[in-house]
Amino acid sequence: MTTIYLPKTWIEKLVQLPESGMGYQRVNIRLKHGKVLRDVTVLNAEEAQVAEAFEPADILDVELVR
Amino acid sequence: MLRVQNSVESYLIRQPEYRMGVHKVIARLSSERRVSGIIINSSVFLDNEEAGARSEENWQYLIKEAAKSAIVVTGVEVVPREPETLRGIRQIALANEKNAQLAERTLLAANSSFGIRREQLLEESRRYEFSAKSEAAADAPITLTSSGEVFKRFSMRPDDHRVTPGKGLVAGTFATTESDAAAHIKTGMDAVARYALPNAAPASNVFTIAPPKDIDLRRGTTQPANNQPGGGVEVIFVNGSPDGTVTGPVKIPDR
Numbered sequence: 420m421t422t423i424y425l426p427k428t429w430i431e432k433l434v435q436l437p438e439s440g441m442g443y444q445r446v447n448i449r450l451k452h453g454k455v456l457r458d459v460t461v462l463n464a465e466e467a468q469v470a471e472a473f474e475p476a477d478i479l480d481v482e483l484v485r
Numbered sequence: 486m487l488r489v490q491n492s493v494e495s496y497l498i499r500q501p502e503y504r505m506g507v508h509k510v511i512a513r514l515s516s517e518r519r520v521s522g523i524i525i526n527s528s529v530f531l532d533n534e535e536a537g538a539r540s541e542e543n544w545q546y547l548i549k550e551a552a553k554s555a556i557v558v559t560g561v562e563v564v565p566r567e568p569e570t571l572r573g574i575r576q577i578a579l580a581n582e583k584n585a586q587l588a589e590r591t592l593l594a595a596n597s598s599f600g601i602r603r604e605q606l607l608e609e610s611r612r613y614e615f616s617a618k619s620e621a622a623a624d625a626p627i628t629l630t631s632s633g634e635v636f637k638r639f640s641m642r643p644d645d646h647r648v649t650p651g652k653g654l655v656a657g658t659f660a661t662t663e664s665d666a667a668a669h670i671k672t673g674m675d676a677v678a679r680y681a682l683p684n685a686a687p688a689s690n691v692f693t694i695a696p697p698k699d700i701d702l703r704r705g706t707t708q709p710a711n712n713q714p715g716g717g718v719e720v721i722f723v724n725g726s727p728d729g730t731v732t733g734p735v736k737i738p739d740r
Contacts, residue, residue: 434646437657440710441680441719442640442688460683464646
């Protein structure tokens with residue numbers, strides 16, 4: 420598992436969304452080239468735990484898994 | 486009699502009714518007041534006094550009267566009906582009883598087994614026991630904090646982004662009760678297990694939250710997840726906690 424540190428924009432967005440549990444959220448991360456990383460755990464609205472690394476600048480959107 | 490804002494109406498349509506066509510609520514008004522009462526057909530609010538006297542009046546009359554007020558309902562907390570008065574409670578009770586029986590049965594089988602099989606049966610028994618007792622906070626109804634209640638939040642980092650610069654909590658933040666933390670958490674890894682956290686790092690930074698009374702809160706039990714057993718008391722600050730209510734963090738041992 421690789422940790423990707425999210426840019427400030429996405430931290431600010433995630434902080435405004437509810438947690439999935441104490442200190443973490445489950446999100447889908449949409450990348451600019453179209454790939455969607457599903458059910459990613461993000462710790463402290465900042466540390467995304469992903470199977471394969473990607474460039475944080477390539478994030479198009481982050482949305483909470485309901 | 487008051488009108489209900491469209492967004493509240495849309496929300497209520499998805500919420501369970503108290504009785505046919507009626508939601509029991511604590512309403513937030515555009516005048517900033519909070520008032521208890523009922524909402525009929527998701528669109529007209531009557532306070533408790535009006536509800537007793539007027540809820541049977543002609544629907545068109547209620548609509549017309551509500552339209553006269555400049556004050557509207559801008560938000561609601563739905564008051565759930567007492568489970569004992571719901572027909573479905575018997576099914577829930579039976580499901581819990583079934584899980585409790587299965588837990589006991591599996592435990593008996595475990596006690597007469599050995600090695601890996603015994604471990605598997607013990608684990609299965611714990612799962613049944615858990616199902617018989619619990620509900621996650623996310624599925625629980627909204628309650629209010631009492632005066633003097635204190636909560637704890639365990640974080641892997643001291644710079645917890647859910648704590649605001651003014652020392653409050655943002656909406657949708659999880660925590661636990663002070664009593665659950667005091668009874669079960671001595672280390673950061675204890676917190677990872679009891680609150681089923683996904684982080685490999687210990688949650689050794691402890692924040693204390695002392696909210697005022699009547700803060701919206703969901704209360705439940707942490708479900709097993711992230712290869713952790715859970716079982717702790719979990720609460721969600723639905724709309725956060727005001728500035729000046731959070732202190733810490735205090736560091737506890739990692740292991």
